[in-house]
Amino acid sequence: MTSGDDSDKGSFSVDIGEDAIAAALRSVERAKGADSSEEVAILKAQLEDGLARGREWMEKARDAQEKLKVASAEAADSKDRALRAAADLENFKKRAQKEREDVQKFGSEKLLKEFLPVLDNLDRALAHANSPADFDSLREGLTMTRKLFEDALGKHGVKGFSAQGQPFDPHRHEAMQQVETAEVPPNTVVTEVVRGYTLNDRLIRPALVAVSRVPAGA
Numbered sequence: 001m002t003s004g005d006d007s008d009k010g011s012f013s014v015d016i017g018e019d020a021i022a023a024a025l026r027s028v029e030r031a032k033g034a035d036s037s038e039e040v041a042i043l044k045a046q047l048e049d050g051l052a053r054g055r056e057w058m059e060k061a062r063d064a065q066e067k068l069k070v071a072s073a074e075a076a077d078s079k080d081r082a083l084r085a086a087a088d089l090e091n092f093k094k095r096a097q098k099e100r101e102d103v104q105k106f107g108s109e110k111l112l113k114e115f116l117p118v119l120d121n122l123d124r125a126l127a128h129a130n131s132p133a134d135f136d137s138l139r140e141g142l143t144m145t146r147k148l149f150e151d152a153l154g155k156h157g158v159k160g161f162s163a164q165g166q167p168f169d170p171h172r173h174e175a176m177q178q179v180e181t182a183e184v185p186p187n188t189v190v191t192e193v194v195r196g197y198t199l200n201d202r203l204i205r206p207a208l209v210a211v212s213r214v215p216a217g218a
Helices: 018-030 037-106 109-128 132-155
Strands: 158-161 173-180 189-194 196-199 202-205 207-213
Touching: 109 132, 132 158, 173 189
Parallel strands: 173 207
Antiparallel strands: 158 196, 189 207, 196 202
8 A cells, every 4th residue: 555645645545466466376376285285275265365355445445535536626616615605795795885885975966966956046046136126037036946946856756735724634734823713613724834745645744834723702
């Protein structure tokens, strides 16, 4: 049995030369005339049995060596896949972190770009309001700007609603004060101080209102 060199660690080779086997058999044949033929036959049979067992052991050793090579290759492949998977995971974490940072920095970019024309209109309206004679132009400009601003909000699901003249709804209105009046039924919105707004039909700000009540002594 011989062991491999450093370039083939973990492997080994075994062999019994056929010449050695033949020499052993010839020695047995030569011993026939010197000793009892029965003893020689027994010795020869034992030798042949030992040689057969040796060949069987060598076959098993070669089979084990092949299995060891296969297992070593599979282990190396598994290690390589694990290293690649770890590298891919690390790259994914870096990309995900960068995407989160980009969302934080630029997530509102689309919304803000919708508001830039609103500022442009305000600048133009202010530029034309240089004298009392330009009041009508200023009013028109502000009206157009408000419409533009409302349209920009609407593109992102933000919508305003009017509470004026509606029955008071605690889910959509917030009462700032009560006003005694007999002109409308009690608990009716008589004044809308601030409009309410929804985002995709979900309330994001209630309307601030003044609510009617029955006059004292009525």
